[in-house]
Amino acid sequence: MSKRASRQERQQEIVDHVVAHGFASAADLSELTGVSLMTVHRDIGELGARGILRKYHGGVSAQPSTVFESSSDFRLHTNVAAKNALAAEAVRFISPGMSVMFDDSTSALAVARLLPEIGPLTVVTNYRQITEELRAHEDIRLIGIGGEYSRTHDSFLGLPAQEMVGSLSVDLTIQSTSGITTDMTYHQEQEIVLMKRAMLEAGKVNVLLMDGSKVGRNALHRHTPVSQFDHVLLTGPIEETMLAAMREHTDIQLVEVD
Structure with a gap:
């Protein structure tokens, strides 16, 4: 050796x-x-x-910390039950024939794993884990977003990736991020923020998935106001006063975890 x-x-x-x-x-x-x-x-x-x-x-x-995002490998093994519960609820927004864009979050991956049961779909993503999950399914038309490969995130980022996303228009985007308060979402890395913002622009309907560990937490960079998402799915526990404040901005749905 x-x-x-x-x-x-x-x-x-x-x-x-x-x-x-x-x-x-x-x-x-x-x-x-x-x-x-x-x-x-x-x-x-x-x-x-x-x-x-x-x-x-x-x-x-x-x-994770306010300035450091955990690697994809670490995130794959955390809050799994919550992510699966969010995914089961998120597929209600998806129907056969739609185009759906996913970011490089492990919550989005949990949704992607359910897509073969829905039928013909077009899926766009920069997350290698999602392409690996769906590449063998003939009913899924898969469009991979290219760019510079990030080993930390196991995804493709950078200007080429952002420009490709900017050239597309999809029925639905599904993403997650590192933190959310009553009116703002956050992430530790500006390059990730730019990709997530580009994906929001590409989606006709935008859905945010957040497990309870991220609620009430911020990070170094502001991503986008909560009001920019059409639907926000959360797992608890979350204080009623916080839920009420968030619901002033958009549709907030609390998802139960088995």
Whole structure:
């Protein structure tokens, strides 16, 4: 085994461990991988620079913050029941023959997994996970949005992707984001915000899916006002006063989670 391959495998082991547990100390990772603390610090420095994990004093985290979005791998394993409940409700807006655009959120992926049951559809997305999910289904016409590949988000971003989205018009867009207050939505990264805004412009009807962990939370960049979405689907618990304030701006639906 080459030295480079060994380092790659070790770093993947670190990523898998941190994604599974949310965070880990450098000492934990040194014991896990059997290498020195100095080597572990180099590894987590590289992973932090690539945006896969967030380095902090003494260790590394996969948890989101106001300026750091978690990787796709981490988000795939969090709040799964809530995302599935939101997806089951969101498919009510989709009927055969429609065109639907999805962002690179794992909530959107949960919806995409239900689409083969609906029938012929045109699906547009920049999220590799969704293209992998739907590529074998003949009833799904799949349009992939190209651009610069982001390993952190497992999606395609940048100016080419934004320009492609700007050339399209779809019946429905479905997206999620990192935080929502009574009147505003947020995300940590401006490049993601620009893609989500472009998708909003492309949709005749826009639906936002948000699990309860994101409600009342903000992030570094303002995405768009809540009023720009035609429907907002949320899981609780959410205070009644907050729900009432949000309902002044658009249709808010509270979804129960089994």
